[in-house]
Amino acid sequence: MPKIKTNRGAAKRFRKTGTGKIRRNKAFTSHILTKKTTKRKRDLRQGTLVADVDAKNIARLIPYI
Helix, strand or coil: CCCCCCCCHHHHHHHCCCCCCCECCCCCCCCCCCCHHHHCCCCHHHCEEEEHHHHHHHHCCCCCC
């Protein structure tokens, strides 16, 4: 069976945890930050897990990571 190519865009955005779940960074952190509260910006720094409904599709994009 042939190898599967890793989607390079997805490889830069997602990584797997030790238990095999997929982590992601939060959006809305790059610009227009003056109107966002300090608490909101601080919360956006923390990564989070991908939703269960999306995890299967993302796992297909990064098979070897």
